[in-house]
Amino acid sequence: MLASVITRHVWEEYREEVIDEIRHTPEWKELYPKRKESIERVFGDCKEHHNLRYxxxxxxxxxxxxxxxxxxxxxxxxxxxxxxxxxxxxxxxxxxxxxxxxxxxxxxxxx
CATH class of the missing domain: 1.10.287 (Helix Hairpins)
Structure with a gap:
């Protein structure tokens, strides 16, 4: 049986640090709830009206x-x-x- 090896990108750790820092800023906390109204709404509409559920x-x-x-x-x-x-x-x-x-x-x- 062969063992699988998962490798991470060399910048992955730094990317996670940046995302964590940005996520806790006041600007991010103000913008993030608006995703439901703009970005995720498009996917929901397409799933509902264009048969993307199946x-x-x-x-x-x-x-x-x-x-x-x-x-x-x-x-x-x-x-x-x-x-x-x-x-x-x-x-x-x-x-x-x-x-x-x-x-x-x-x-x-x-x-």
Missing amino acids: TRLRGLQKNQHQALMIFACHNLKRMERWSWKTSSNSIIKRMFSIIFRIFKNRLGGSD
């Missing part, structure tokens, strides 16, 4: 591609909402065309 595909790569597409569409939807608020629609349209071209190339379509 997988329908087999294989890690297929599931990663599905999640990538779902979050990309989620971000595009948010960008579209922002475009209604701003007057520079041409920039948003250029960004959409670039993003769609990238996805088309990644999925094997021709440009």
Whole structure:
């Protein structure tokens, strides 16, 4: 029987020290509760509305591609909402065309 060896990165100890120091500052204590409202809400919405609670595909790569597409569409939807608020629609349209071209190339379509 072979024994498994787990090695830590050389900076891991320093990273943990920095995180512990930052976590106890007053600024961090003020910002951390807002995560629920901004960051974690996105994952919750996608789990609820885009069927990310369970997988329908087999294989890690297929599931990663599905999640990538779902979050990309989620971000595009948010960008579209922002475009209604701003007057520079041409920039948003250029960004959409670039993003769609990238996805088309990644999925094997021709440009």
